[in-house]
Amino acid sequence: MRIDFKLNGKAIFIDVPPDRRVVDIMREDLRLTGTKESCGTGDCGACTILVDGESRLSCLMLAVQLQGRDITTIEGLAEGDSLHPVQQAFVEHGAVQCGFCIPGMILSAVDLLDRTPKPGRKEIREGLSGNLCRCTGYQKIVDAVQAASSLPTKDESVS
Amino acid sequence: MKKTDQQDQVEEACGSSAARHVPLSVGASVARLDAWDKVTGKTGFAADYYSDDLVWAGVKRAGVPHALVKGINFAHAQSMPGVIRVLTHKDVPGINRQGVIRKDQPVLVDDKVRHCGDAVALVLAEDKAALEKAINAIEIQYEPLPAVLDPETALEEGAPLVHEDHPGGNVLLKGDLTIGVGPEAEKECDALVEARFETQRQEHAYLETEAGWARVDDNGMLTIVCSTQTPFRDRAEVSECLGLDAGRVRIIAPYCGGAFGGKDGVTVQTLLGLAALHSAGRPVKMWWAREESFLAGTKRHPAQMYYRLGAKSDGSLHYLSVRLYLDTGPYDHLGGVVLTLALEHAGGPYRIPNAHLQGWAAYTNNPIGGAFRGFGVPQVTAAIEQMMDMVAHKLGRDPLDLRLRNALKRGDRNCVGKTLVSSTGLKECLEVVKTHALWRERDRWKSAAVSRKLRGVGIAAVMQASGYGPVVPDVGNAKVELTLEGKIRVYSGVVDMGQGNASTSVQMAGSILGQEAAHMELVLPDTERTLPSGSASASRCTYTFGNALIGAAEILKGRILQRAADLLMAGGKEEMTLVPGAVRHLKTGREFPLSRIAQFLNNSERVATNHFRAPVAADDLGIPDDLRLHGLPHTLFSYGAHLVAVEIDQITGAVDVQRCLAVTDCGKVINPQIYEQQIQGAIGQGLGYALCEDLEVEQGRISTPDFSTYILPTAMDIPEMESVAVEIYEHTGPFGLKGVGEVATNGPLPAVANAVADACGVRVFRSPLTPERVLGAIRKV
Numbered sequence: 001m002r003i004d005f006k007l008n009g010k011a012i013f014i015d016v017p018p019d020r021r022v023v024d025i026m027r028e029d030l031r032l033t034g035t036k037e038s039c040g041t042g043d044c045g046a047c048t049i050l051v052d053g054e055s056r057l058s059c060l061m062l063a064v065q066l067q068g069r070d071i072t073t074i075e076g077l078a079e080g081d082s083l084h085p086v087q088q089a090f091v092e093h094g095a096v097q098c099g100f101c102i103p104g105m106i107l108s109a110v111d112l113l114d115r116t117p118k119p120g121r122k123e124i125r126e127g128l129s130g131n132l133c134r135c136t137g138y139q140k141i142v143d144a145v146q147a148a149s150s151l152p153t154k155d156e157s158v159s
Numbered sequence: 160m161k162k163t164d165q166q167d168q169v170e171e172a173c174g175s176s177a178a179r180h181v182p183l184s185v186g187a188s189v190a191r192l193d194a195w196d197k198v199t200g201k202t203g204f205a206a207d208y209y210s211d212d213l214v215w216a217g218v219k220r221a222g223v224p225h226a227l228v229k230g231i232n233f234a235h236a237q238s239m240p241g242v243i244r245v246l247t248h249k250d251v252p253g254i255n256r257q258g259v260i261r262k263d264q265p266v267l268v269d270d271k272v273r274h275c276g277d278a279v280a281l282v283l284a285e286d287k288a289a290l291e292k293a294i295n296a297i298e299i300q301y302e303p304l305p306a307v308l309d310p311e312t313a314l315e316e317g318a319p320l321v322h323e324d325h326p327g328g329n330v331l332l333k334g335d336l337t338i339g340v341g342p343e344a345e346k347e348c349d350a351l352v353e354a355r356f357e358t359q360r361q362e363h364a365y366l367e368t369e370a371g372w373a374r375v376d377d378n379g380m381l382t383i384v385c386s387t388q389t390p391f392r393d394r395a396e397v398s399e400c401l402g403l404d405a406g407r408v409r410i411i412a413p414y415c416g417g418a419f420g421g422k423d424g425v426t427v428q429t430l431l432g433l434a435a436l437h438s439a440g441r442p443v444k445m446w447w448a449r450e451e452s453f454l455a456g457t458k459r460h461p462a463q464m465y466y467r468l469g470a471k472s473d474g475s476l477h478y479l480s481v482r483l484y485l486d487t488g489p490y491d492h493l494g495g496v497v498l499t500l501a502l503e504h505a506g507g508p509y510r511i512p513n514a515h516l517q518g519w520a521a522y523t524n525n526p527i528g529g530a531f532r533g534f535g536v537p538q539v540t541a542a543i544e545q546m547m548d549m550v551a552h553k554l555g556r557d558p559l560d561l562r563l564r565n566a567l568k569r570g571d572r573n574c575v576g577k578t579l580v581s582s583t584g585l586k587e588c589l590e591v592v593k594t595h596a597l598w599r600e601r602d603r604w605k606s607a608a609v610s611r612k613l614r615g616v617g618i619a620a621v622m623q624a625s626g627y628g629p630v631v632p633d634v635g636n637a638k639v640e641l642t643l644e645g646k647i648r649v650y651s652g653v654v655d656m657g658q659g660n661a662s663t664s665v666q667m668a669g670s671i672l673g674q675e676a677a678h679m680e681l682v683l684p685d686t687e688r689t690l691p692s693g694s695a696s697a698s699r700c701t702y703t704f705g706n707a708l709i710g711a712a713e714i715l716k717g718r719i720l721q722r723a724a725d726l727l728m729a730g731g732k733e734e735m736t737l738v739p740g741a742v743r744h745l746k747t748g749r750e751f752p753l754s755r756i757a758q759f760l761n762n763s764e765r766v767a768t769n770h771f772r773a774p775v776a777a778d779d780l781g782i783p784d785d786l787r788l789h790g791l792p793h794t795l796f797s798y799g800a801h802l803v804a805v806e807i808d809q810i811t812g813a814v815d816v817q818r819c820l821a822v823t824d825c826g827k828v829i830n831p832q833i834y835e836q837q838i839q840g841a842i843g844q845g846l847g848y849a850l851c852e853d854l855e856v857e858q859g860r861i862s863t864p865d866f867s868t869y870i871l872p873t874a875m876d877i878p879e880m881e882s883v884a885v886e887i888y889e890h891t892g893p894f895g896l897k898g899v900g901e902v903a904t905n906g907p908l909p910a911v912a913n914a915v916a917d918a919c920g921v922r923v924f925r926s927p928l929t930p931e932r933v934l935g936a937i938r939k940v
Contacts, residue, residue, distance in 0.1 A: 027207075027209065028209050031209060032200075033200070033203070033207035033209070034199070034200020034201070035200070036204075036206075036366070036367070036416075037206075038366045038367070038368070038449065039449040039865065039866050040448060040449060041449070041865060041866065041867065043865065043866035043867055044366065044866055046366055073200070074198075074199065074200035075199070075200050077199070078199050083195075083198065083199070087198040087199065090194065090198050091190050091191070091194040091195060091198055092190055094188070094190070094191065094832040094833070094835065094836055096191055096193070096194040096197045096198060097191075097657040097658070097659065097836055097840060098365070098366065098367070098414070098415065098416045098417045098656060098657025099193070099194075099197030099198075099202055099204075099414065099416065099657070100204065100365075100366035100367045100416030100417060101366045102197050102198055103198075103200045106198060121879075124874070125873075125874040125875045126874075126875060128873075128874045129873040129874050129875045130873075131873075131874070132364075132366065132866070132871055132873065133366070133843075133874075134363075134364050134365055134366055134417050134419070134840075134843075134844070134871070135417055135657045135836075135840045136836065136839060136840050136843070137839035137840050137841075137842055137843030137844075137877050137880060138843065138873075138874040138877050139839050139877070139879060139880055140835070140836065140839065141874070142874065
């Protein structure tokens with residue numbers, strides 16, 4: 001089945017069985033392995049991608065659900081050599097240890113900041129509660145998201 | 160770093176131009192150099208390999224805890240579309256037994272299955288769907304055997320045997336140590352407390368499950384890329400089981416997506432190698448689904464502990480009696496080493512002149528007990544630290560003061576009689592807790608509890624040995640190279656499973672050689688390119704490899720400066736110095752780019768290697784040979800003191816940890832940010848162990864086999880944590896450092912249990928302290 005969608009800013013199409021899991025399409029078919037799989041049952045958040053700007057679990061999404069959508073994976077977040085502010089904050093604040101939860105965590109954080117531009121630490125923790133991390137104890141991830149949220153947005157930085 | 164280049168990759172130390180010019184200074188919080196590729200999804204984990212001609216391999220597992228295998232029917236499975244081959248024990252060309260100390264675990268079961276996760280058949284297929292169908296189509300004929308389900312009954316006369324050929328029966332290892340006058344001392348005690356503690360099985364739950372891929376090339380070289388803590392040991396095990404020369408097996412260990420001990424030992428490696436021998440040169444991949452990781456992976460040993468602790472009226476501890484039972488499952492998997500470390504730490508970081516310590520690691524048909532951060536120490540720390548509070552209560556003493564009074568200092572003997580020769584900062588850690596606001600103002604904080612809430616504050620002192628003990632060599636071999644492009648390439652011998660030791664190695668080498676990140680390169684562990692440096696475990700990675708690396712970097716530095724001095728006809732290498740990208744003659748200001756110096760060094764001169772072997776205990780404590788082999792005694796310890804403040808809901812029993820403080824002595828800190836990463840992460844796992852994680856097993860079957868039933872802490876469950884580093888200089892450590900990987904895991908459970916007891920006046924002796932257990936305890940009052 002032919003499916004047309006936008007991926008990281010580019011219009012593409014794929015031809016796959018309609019019930020193929022999106023996480024498999026990303027990793028195996030498109031070789032974008034930044035999106036991870038850790039449980040396959042929607043419990044851990046490692047497979048998070050953005051669908052029309054909202055965080056979704058790609059291990060629970062089927063190919064047909066991509067039709068006409070605007071998809072962002074971790075590979076599409078940075079602009080060339082320029083990291084997204086959330087990515088930059090994760091690097092600076094020591095939020096990255098083994099790194100396997102990180103792509104999903106970052107995309108969930110991007111969605112959170114999109115919905116709630118200046119979250120408090122409690123809101124950040126709630127917003128990321130669907131992303132498991134086994135290495136960090138979460139504190140530096142919260143530090144990073146808080147730091148990223150206090151940066152001027154595109155609108156604010158031009159004054 | 161692309162997946163296709165996984166077999167031969169050199170990484171630039173960091174992937175962002177912004178960080179390239181950050182100096183690499185020891186003691187600075189240099190941002191993790193692997194972070195850039197991890198936040199952009201570029202890092203290639205073992206699970207990330209795909210190719211057009213990939214073969215998928217998967218395992219048919221036992222499904223029953225104990226049974227004779229009478230037959231394996233796989234003809235139908237093998238004939239299914241997309242199935243390439245089904246392999247059984249008959250196809251294992253070498254020795255069909257694996258293990259670090261005792262080789263008792265089959266690659267593929269030949270006689271009987273000993274736990275539900277035992278590997279019985281290996282399937283090779285074209286895709287995952289065909290693989291799954293084939294695995295389900297394999298039928299095994301079993302003759303069920305009575306299962307051994309509990310470590311204490313496993314030791315009884317007439318219990319069914321897990322290994323008929325084991326001379327110890329169901330005892331994998333036992334220890335019986337008498338220190339001082341032993342049980343004679345009990346009657347000399349003025350206060351005596353007795354209790355039984357039970358700690359649960361814990362799941363590692365690393366985000367990257369067991370994974371890897373393998374290929375035999377045209378030269379007959381078997382290359383395995385896998386998520387592992389032990390590439391060199393894996394090579395030995397794989398080659399022995401597959402009947403290959405070790406020189407024909409190459410193991411590559413990329414960044415590992417979490418391990419915590421669960422990848423300390425063979426998981427997918429031998430199975431991948433076996434599959435690759437039957438895939439006609441095609442690459443084979445294996446990646447355990449989460450449920451399979453639960454089923455087949457190792458666990459933290461559950462423990463049953465019987466403690467008696469006696470003290471004199473002046474507050475000095477006088478006698479300790481411990482009986483410790485660990486359920487080690489059906490295979491060795493370092494279970495004896497866990498038992499030995501537990502016995503060594505059973506008395507905590509205190510002077511206890513008399514003790515009788517007994518322990519058993521018992522074979523059962525439950526899931527395999529193996530290495531898990533802390534490695535036996537979280538279990539006994541949960542017991543001894545609660546006993547300390549109970550003794551303090553009985554003596555009418557402050558629990559912090561009782562600990563201070565008995566805290567070990569350098570020169571003391573610990574509870575197995577070992578003289579402490581290395582840095583011992585426990586008192587300093589306890590003093591920080593004592594003067595901290597959370598402790599000083601605890602009564603005021605507790606009295607501010609609102610209706611239906613009970614507040615409590617609890618403390619725990621912790622210690623953790625590093626290294627392998629007096630017999631097994633704890634060795635690092637470092638290699639550094641000045642490349643022809645003028646970069647400093649560090650060949651890391653120890654796996655980075657998230658703890659950041661690769662970045663720390665680059666930081667140390669860069670600091671010695673005066674270079675910034677832009678001029679550094681890193682090669683991750685690879686049996687073809689890096690040197691054997693032991694397992695990424697036992698809190699020894701940065702200590703042992705770091706010491707080897709410092710030596711190698713100094714050798715290379717000396718050679719570079721000397722050659723530059725000779726070329727310039729300078730007075731000596733004292734007149735030269737390394738600056739980023741170049742050597743500078745201080746007298747004249749002339750500079751030579753490193754790439755130019757490299758051309759004037761012979762290939763053999765551009766590479767420096769150095770060996771370091773960690774010091775071991777010289778004490779003769781009369782410890783039996785088998786316990787010495789398993790690690791007793793160690794000689795280097797890290798210490799800490801933890802405090803937690805909890806609020807209990809009287810209606811639900813839920814324990815909310817509101818404040819958390821960890822004060823730690825791990826020597827001098829090389830990178831404060833990485834140090835904090837370790838402390839915070841360890842506390843996170845420790846709090847899961849304290850409050851919500853419980854791998855439940857009934858009749859040998861796991862009843863919490865996924866993340867919906869096995870409850871891991873989320874970002875909402877772990878409080879803000881405060882970490883204080885007490886930097887007592889350790890003379891044998893690289894830049895004064897000691898290991899930090901494990902010690903903080905030991906604090907949360909006993910601190911929380913002590914806080915709960917403080918809050919509601921009753922003690923919960925079984926972990927995790929779930930709301931049901933806490934509520935049950937409260938209601939009894």
